[in-house]
Amino acid sequence: MQEKITKRKLSVKKVLTMLLFFVAIVSSAQTYEFENGTRTNNADIQNCDSCSGKIVGNLGGNSSVSVNVNVATTGWYNLKLFYCTGDPRTIRLTAGSATTIAIPCEPSGGWSTAASKNVSVYLNSGTTTLLWDNTSSWAPNLDKFVLSPIGTSSTQTISFGANNSIVYNLGTKTYNVKFNGATVITNASAYAYSDQQYLSVNYATATYTSEAFTDNIGSGTKHIFTLSGNYTLGMQQVFYAYNNKNYVAVQVVLTGNGSNSYKMSPLTSYQVTPNFGSGDTRALFVPYDNDAWIRYNAYPLTSAEFTASEVTNIYNNTNRKGLVIGSVEHTKWKTGIAVSGGGASSAYVSVIAGWTKNDITRDQRGHGWVNVGQTSCASPKVLLNANDDWRTGLEEFGQANAALQPKYIFDWTAPKPMGWNSWGAIQSNINLTKAKAVVDFFHDDCPAFKTEDNTLFIDLDSYWDNMSDAELAQFVTYAKNKGFKAGIYWAPFVDWGKYNRPVEGSSYTYNQCWTMVNGNPLELDGAYAMDPTSPGTKARIRYFMNRFKAAGFEMIKIDFLTHASIEADGFANNQLHTGMEAYQEGMKFLVDEIAGKMLVQAAISPNLATGPFVHVRRIACDAYTSIGETDYTLNSTTYGWWQNKIYDYLDADHVVFGNASIGENRARLLSSVVTGTITSGDDFSTAGAWKARSQLLLQNNDVLNVARADMHFVPADGNTGYNAANVFSATYNNVTYVAVFNYSNTATTNNVSLSRLGLGSGSYSVKELYSGTISSTQGTLSVQLPQADAALYAIYQGPVLSTPNYNWGNASTNYVFPNPATNTFQIKFDHSINGPVAISVYDLVGKEIWKTTTVAEDMISSEIPVQHLAKGVYVVKVSTSGNKVQNFKFIKQ
Structure with a gap:
């Protein structure tokens, strides 16, 4: 009997031991080799000397690999992925029926050299199939992954706005962001690169404090999570919750001696999942500047794979819900927002302060170091803003930028400027005779084309130095006597000569002023960049500004400003180490030398960092007559119109009619009306079809009154990708103005929903402002347009259209x-x-x-x-x- 009892006890002990062993296995790290998974199509097994075994390659397109995993407990798990790739590639992971997540993989050092990265995944207990693929592109080779459970820990909840919150996990040092009660960003972490890579998730402990704060946006509570342990430098993850704002700002800060950095991220998340519902989801690529005919692009979220400059918007064009993520500070950092779509409702997003890319930021080297020699280094504040209308979200982002970086230049209090620029058609042939003839044309033959205060800006562009200083002064006087204001052009931070010689107005030579990158002068757009902090560059600016002011110019167009923001080997001011710091110094000096004497317009320039220093900014560059060029400029308006919250006015580049069709002329003019200001560009010193067209189109007061008014057009839709929207609208004094474009070479019919424009279901009067045709409509505005044409409608209720009344000269309609x-x-x-x-x-x-x-x-x-x-x-x-x-x-x- 005793023997039987002993055997029974041993059996129970054996079972318990086996159970404990099983629990230990499923609750600790588990390693899965990809070569043991199920492969499809061309996916194959390859050798890898540095891997744990073999690797699975040829992934992407219709080729995938899937691996079954088994966990005992439902919850979050850390997945450490080992991969090999010689260039940047993305793998997408679908865990069972969960939302697909994108995992961008940086080069590992070769196709058989392994690197790793950590991702958080949510798994249900039991067996789950993990599918690894990339249907839109090639994927990296995959070695193995290791699953480890993430233990539970305490959280700190931060409320902001209406039913919005940050839920910070004090154990993992990650955070979730909830908008309207739903989690939109999951397990976001922070990092900073300094003497080593500092990762928030690897710090030992986190403590929470809070304090009141006030900045130019408003007041609120600053929430600080201080991280310590495992590193020589400390880290803070900071959240700015504003009173009465539905958005929050996030920031990461390195602390301690030597805490300078060249790359930081306050937010990196593999699971950004806005609750958009069904519809057309997009992610917006935003350029850094307007050089080289670069365009905005609203990618379908499923195929998005880009890094946007300073800001992106992930949104649903169908119901217009959107999520804005963007930097609102541009004095030290260039910031990129990396987006990789995991599917129609999810994306990887990483905010990268310290980002450069040659074909976007124009840099040929990495970002400079920030806060060298100081005891703390902060990333820019990054705004997170979910909104029921993606367009409103971008406008609020623009307003926040303008608040945090207020105007350095003097306030522009005169009416909206309009005028003419010589680069449109005359270009290098400008001279005093031609310039005077243009003045005469507008004064004598096109008198109704004027601003609200009865003037025009007549601007001499590049090659104004065909004239002597005496001739320039004569032109200024001639224009002023005709009631106009003379403008001039200059590129303050470029050297077109590209050879060594004395710098005008100084004792320096040009080779002392060039921006050096990798040991050589930086050439961009055919010119050498000049160091904006150099005493020689500044002396040259003072010399030319004094010439322009002495001649009496009242406007200046400044160009090629991106050259001043280039990351360099070093700067004359050795206290500065980044391109944006140098840009700030150079632009402030330039504005100081202008001394409040001129309206300032920026041509090629950084989109956001230029805001404090100019009144008007061109949203695109070098567009002329064709309907394709109108589509190009309006692409920038479609996705960048919100910059009118940062600048006094936006400009769509010169309006050149030339010998193009009347429809292309209407579209070209309307593109400027929609964007902001009108800058005519034809050669009015010679006869041509453009004269009669200008007399017709630039003297249509119904259209010009829209242009003169302080109204802001917004796109009706944002689903046009690389191209422009075809419908824009603005409401002013209870009148809704609708601009409709046809960029194609065939006639089109647009049925514009009035409710989508914010109008009710009642009956409306409609006036087409180019033709004067009056009609009525209800529910839908049906617009039939010939090829390459445009129309502008005023939609109103009542028998009479109420329009602005500008009481001057020839403002009458006949x-x-x-x-x-x-x-x-x-x-x-x-x-x-x-x-x-x-x-x-x-x-x-x-x-x-x-x-x-x-x-x-x-x-x-x-x-x-x-x-x-x-x-x-x-x-x-x-x-x-x-x-x-x-x-x-x-x-x-």
Whole structure:
């Protein structure tokens, strides 16, 4: 009996031991080799000397590998992935029915050299199939992965806005972000590169404190998690919760002696999963500047694989919900937002302060070090903002940028500027005679094209130095006497000569001022970059600004500013170590030298960092007549319009009519109206079709009144990828203005939903402002456009369209021009006319002294000869079809 009992006890002990062994196995690290998984299509097993065994290669497209895992407990697990790749590639992981996550893999050192990275995955108890693939591109070779359970630990919850919160895990040093109660960002971590790589998840302990704070955005509570242990430097993960704001700002800070850094991330998450519901989900690539015809791109989230400059927006174009993630500080860092779509509802996102890329930021070396020699180093503040309308989210991001980096330049209080620029058509042929002829054209032949305060900016672009200083001063005086303001152009931070010589206005030579990168002058856009901190560069700026101010110029277009933000081997100011720090110094010096004397417009320049230093910024560059170039400029407006919260005005580049079709001309002009300001660009010193087109289009006061008003157009949709939206709208004084474009070479019909434009279900009056055609609509605006054309509609309720009233000169909708005249005049009608026009001329006592018949095309008559009339004042009576009679007062010189 005793023997039986002993055997029974041994059996129970054996079972318990086996159970404990099984629990230990499933609750500790488990290693899975990919070569033991199930492969599809071309995926194969390859040798790897540095791996734990073999690797699975040829992954991507329709080739995948899947591995079954078994865990005892439902919860979060750390997955340490071992991979091999010679170039940057992404692998996507789907754990059972969970949302697919993207895992970008940096080069490991070769196709058979292994590297590793850690990812958090949520697994249910039991067996789960992990599918590894990349349907849109090649994937890295895969060696193995190790699963380890993440133990439970205490959390700290931070509330902000309405039902939004940060849930910080004090054990893992990661955090979740919830908007409207739903988790949108999961297990976000931080890192900083200094003397070594500091990872938030590897610190031993985290403690929490909070304090009140105030910055230019507002006041609130600053939440600080201080990390220590396992590293020589400390780290803080900081969250700024603003009162009455539905967004939060995040930041990472290195602390301790020697805590300088060249790369930091306050947020890196493999699971950004906005709760968008079904629909067309997108992720927005934002360029760093507007050079080299770069474009914005709204990628479908499933195929997104990019790094955007400073900000991105992940959004649903169908229901318009969106998530903005972007830096709101640009004084030290260039920041990239890396996005890799895991599917239609998830993405990997990493905010990288210290990011450069040659074809985007124009840099040819890595980012400089920040806070050298100091005891702390902070990343920029990064805004997280979920919104019911992705467009509103970007506008709030723009407002936050403007608040945190307020204007350094003087406030612009005059009305919206409009004008002409010589680069559009005259280019290198500009001279005093041509410049004066352009002034005469606008004064005599196109008098209704003026700003609200009755002027224009007539701007000499590059090659203005064809003229002497005396001729420049003469041009300024000539323009001023005609009621206009003269503008000039200059690129303060580039050397087009690219050879050593004395620097104007200084004792320095050019080779002392060039920006050196990797031991050589940095050449970009055909010019050498000049160090913005160099005393020689500054002396040159002072010399030219003094010339421009002495001549009396009231406007300056500054160009190629990106050259001043380049990461360099070093700067003349050796206290600065990054391109953005140098940019700040150079731009402040330039603005100080301008001394409040000129309206300042930036051409090629960084999108966001230029905001404090200029009044107007071109949103694109070098677009001319064709409908394709209008699509290019409006691509930047479609996805960058929100920068009107940072700049006083945006400009879509010069409007050149040339010999293009009337439809392309309408579209070209409307692109500027939609973007912000109008800058005409034709050569009005010579005869050509562009003169009549300008007289017609630039004197349509219905259109010009929209351009003059302080209204901001937004895109109706953001699903156009590399191209522009075709519908934009703005509401002003209870009138909704709708711009519709056709960029194609065939006629189109657009059925524009009024509810999508924010209008109700009632009946509306509609006026097309180019033609003057009036109609009515309800629910939908049906727009039929010929190829390469555009239309502008005013939608309103009531019998009369309420428009701005600008009380000056020839602001009426019909008039004689030029007036006075010597040889000929023309008539601008208030409606479209195609046919004969009877004209009678009377003296002041009412005697008819001459009459003739001419023809009109659209809203402009042909030229009417008056050289035979004696000098004096006359009344011109005009009769058109339908016996409509109009009278004009006319002066013969």
